Amino acid sequence: MDKRILAIFDGEESYAYRLMEFMSEKTNLPFEIYIFTSESKLFSCAKIKDIECLLVSENVYSKEVESLKIPHIVILSESGENLNKALHHINKYQSCENILHEVVEYYTNQSENVPTALRVGLKKMKIIGIYTPIGRCLQTTFSLTLGQMLAKQYKTLYLNFEIYSGLGRMLSRSFNSDISDLMYYFTCSREKLAYRMESMVETVNGLDFIPPVEIHQSLAGIRGSQWLDLFQEIEKNSEYEFLILDLTDGIMDLWDVLRNCNYIYTIYREDGIAMAKLEQYEKALESLDYSDIAAKASKWKLPVFKQLPLRFEELTYGELAGYIKRNVFPDLFGKEQDGA
Structure with missing residues (x-):
């Protein structure tokens, strides 16, 4: 650049x-x-x-x-x-x-013209899609903990697609822009994406994130292909090595987004209602020719944790962080390397 x-x-x-x-x-x-x-x-x-x-x-x-x-x-x-x-x-x-x-x-x-940012000397950005059809499975806590742990060693960006994330309140912060603004600016002038992102990126314990939307209808009409186009441009014009997508049913063409992730993590519970939902989800994938998503996904049944950190800034020190290091990092990096 x-x-x-x-x-x-x-x-x-x-x-x-x-x-x-x-x-x-x-x-x-x-x-x-x-x-x-x-x-x-x-x-x-x-x-x-x-x-x-x-x-x-x-x-x-x-x-x-x-x-x-x-x-x-x-x-x-x-x-x-x-x-x-x-x-x-x-x-x-x-x-x-x-x-x-x-x-x-x-x-x-x-400025009418800003210098183009280009990715130099880095491997392809890995996209981790985290999604479960089951509620209250610690998906966001898992996503943020994984992201903060990766950010200790790798440049990592976290995007949250929850309908009501509450992230601003939980972090005691107010945000001037969110992921819908990022998509708007990307659509209008993609050549300035890297610098628009720099003006929006927030950080928690080393992990970069673009604030999630306050009003979910702001994302209405954005197709999966547009999100994938945005992710490709982020890779091209940044130094992020990992992109973590905390996904929900609120995003259009969810399965197309999941299909294009390098890793898919599905968290589940073993009670009857949870297993019934998971079974229905996997049958739906198969019936609509998305069975490759289920085949690619790693399913994680989290143990019962005695205590989780109350503050997001402390997530890397808890039991969940230990679980991720022992179990998830070998899946990401191979058994010979446990990551950060």
């Missing part, structure tokens, strides 16, 4: 370096990050380098900075006063993640 220069100009050196370190960890950013704590060094660099975007803190902002003719200037606002209403302002004193989201969203909206 042909990276452009994003400069951070701030008199607070520790703040500038903390922001730079956070941004530098994001492999899909279209920028190479430069830091300046003095105006003279910024001006000297601007004479010999083309700076695409400048984040300038209010404490060092001046009209002379604007004279550099940098295409995109964002003021990191401290007092809340608009120094120049023609420039974009964002709040300096918020999380680095929120700042990054706002900067990438602004840049993607303003």
